[in-house]
Amino acid sequence: MDSSSVFETDLNFCPDCGTILPLPSKEEFVQCVKCRYKLDLKKFHGISTEYKLTFNKIEDMITDSRKDSEEATSGPLTDRVCSNCGNEGMTYTTRQTRSADEGQTVFYSCPECKHQEIEYS
DSSP states (O other), X not given: OOTTOSSXXXXXXXXXXXXXXXXXXXXXXXXXXXXXXXXXXXXXXXXXXXXXXXXXXXXXXXXXXXXXXXXXXXXXXXXXXOTTTOOEEEEEEEEOOSOTTSOOEEEEEOTXXXXXXXXXX
């Protein structure tokens, strides 16, 4: 631990304030964006970062969309009248599609004609 440091940390964090340090760049030091502490780039020598990219298969996405459309006509039944065929009774599901301080979005689906309606609350 550096004698001027407040606490001992991993090289990813500022030893003075604990803020996540930016990635090393072409400069000879890494500087904390909060307290401006400078860390010599030589301390990062020999450290490597590894990552793995995983791409979704198009076949899986097509299968999932079919599953979603099948699920859209199942669920709890409400007294709502279908605006397409006049059937009395639509299934519904709710999802939080906007920020948490706003109401949920209600998705209605007619079990007879598969017509779908959306209500923003």
